[in-house]
Amino acid sequence: MQTHDTGKPRPGKQPRPVRKLSKRLDVARQLHDLEQDAxxxxxxxxxxxxxxxxxxxxxxxxxxxxxxxxxxxxxxxxxxxxxxxxxxxxxxxxxxxxxxxxxxxxxxxxxxxxxxxxxxxxxxxxxxxxxxxxxxxxxxxxxxxxxxxxxxxxxxxxxxxxxxxxxxxxxxxxxxxxxxxxxxVTLTKPENSTPEPVDPVPAAPVETPASPVEASPPAVTTSMALPPVTPPAAPIEAPAVPAETPAPVPAAAVELDGLGIPVGMQQQIRQLVAGSTAPVTAVDIQRATRLPLPIAARVVDRLTPVTANGYAH
Structure with missing residues (x-):
């Protein structure tokens, strides 16, 4: 079977005992989570x-x-x-x-x-x-x-x-x-990580003062003619410059080797980090992958240098 070189570095294949033990650990974590369910x-x-x-x-x-x-x-x-x-x-x-x-x-x-x-x-x-x-x-x-x-x-x-x-x-x-x-038996409802949408409050209309040109001139009580007054020029506002949006964190910058996490869950964590605009917490990782909280905390420790400024150190 021939493989095509895509130019990307191929990750090293884990040994067979490591892969077998990772699968067993994954099953054990899932059983533990199910046993904790009411x-x-x-x-x-x-x-x-x-x-x-x-x-x-x-x-x-x-x-x-x-x-x-x-x-x-x-x-x-x-x-x-x-x-x-x-x-x-x-x-x-x-x-x-x-x-x-x-x-x-x-x-x-x-x-x-x-x-x-x-x-x-x-x-x-x-x-x-x-x-x-x-x-x-x-x-x-x-x-x-x-x-x-x-x-x-x-x-x-x-x-x-x-x-x-x-x-x-x-x-x-x-x-x-x-x-x-x-x-x-009381079933606990899953917490909703996404905030509920808040109805925007309509802004009160701001009354703009009439321009000097449109204002009616005061009545002249004397017979002397006053010189015409030119209205001041309106200030020119500078165009608003859009703020730079932070670049998304590249998914390849997340290193999760050595934690005993299966390859499929590692890919889910990378996609979660890449698609999240806010810093990813251990609770977010646990909800997405059902990993135990200590393992999720270790993953967050790995992600801390990545999510600090958007680039891997």
């Missing part, structure tokens, strides 16, 4: 909410399957699968659990917004749903159609409905508390 707390809270909610949904579904069998056994009685009612009994418990979860999700939304639910109708509806599931699961275990009472099945038919109820009760609370924690 928005990372929102991401962690949202991940926790999703993980806990999925686990609760799985256990709630497993518990609902068990309670559904107890409710179907209580309602179906001695019916056979040939009877449509036998199939319809399978949908009673999912309907009760769905109503319970819907109410508790609404309660969670209100709690997250600081609204207390003090309605007795809501409390009685939740108790009725729990009581219905509990009774329809306990009765078949206490009076089985075949065989005697099994202590294990009786304990399971009491424990699982109560567990399903409390899972449905805890799940909306988890949602509400995670929402409150996410809203409690």
């Amino acid at each position: 928005a990372l707390d929102i991401v962690d809270i949202e991940r926790l909410r999703v993980s806990v909610t999925r686990s609760l949904w799985v256990f709630l579904a497993v518990g609902s399957v068990f309670t559904t069998t107890g409710v179907q056994d209580f309602l179906a009685g001695h019916l056979t699968p040939a009877d449509p009612v036998w199939w319809g009994c399978w949908g009673v418990e999912p309907c009760l659990v769905g109503i319970l979860i819907t109410i508790l999700r609404w309660e969670a939304a209100m709690i997250a917004r600081g609204i207390d639910i003090d309605s007795k109708a809501v409390d009685w509806l939740k108790r009725f749903l729990l009581g219905s599931t509990l009774v329809m699961n306990v009765v078949p275990a206490l009076w089985p159609r075949e065989g005697g009472i099994s202590a294990g099945m009786l304990a399971a038919h009491i424990m699982v409905p109560v567990l399903v109820f409390f899972l449905a009760e805890v799940m909306p609370i988890v949602q509400a508390r995670c929402t409150q924690a996410r809203r409690a």
Whole structure:
């Protein structure tokens, strides 16, 4: 591959270990800046909410399957699968659990917004749903159609409905508390380095005095004729000389070797210095490149002789 000589001095290529370490340092600085961002707390809270909610949904579904069998056994009685009612009994418990979860999700939304639910109708509806599931699961275990009472099945038919109820009760609370924690995180707004434009105040009109020529001559009260008075010549103003604007700092005058800064960031810093009319500060460099403040301060130390009078020493 042939290279064309452009006449510019080619910078020396850094050794491979230096380039690899510079890339690793660049990644480490970016990770450090991201970890300092308050928005990372929102991401962690949202991940926790999703993980806990999925686990609760799985256990709630497993518990609902068990309670559904107890409710179907209580309602179906001695019916056979040939009877449509036998199939319809399978949908009673999912309907009760769905109503319970819907109410508790609404309660969670209100709690997250600081609204207390003090309605007795809501409390009685939740108790009725729990009581219905509990009774329809306990009765078949206490009076089985075949065989005697099994202590294990009786304990399971009491424990699982109560567990399903409390899972449905805890799940909306988890949602509400995670929402409150996410809203409690305060995000800092980025500072605006460019000053806001100020509306120019219109200058008051200056009244210019009338020239001697346009002024009316005083009335002559005597009969003697006065000699004509010639008006003084207006002073000639010298043309305004435009002030010399300082020459922009050449981008090639900035030397940033030896600071461990990647080549891409060095080019960004050179462009920032070349396009800035005011002295570049460490905060400006940090906003443009996301470098740590100590490294940005060292860069400013390198730029100090350049930005002092516009020419490299």
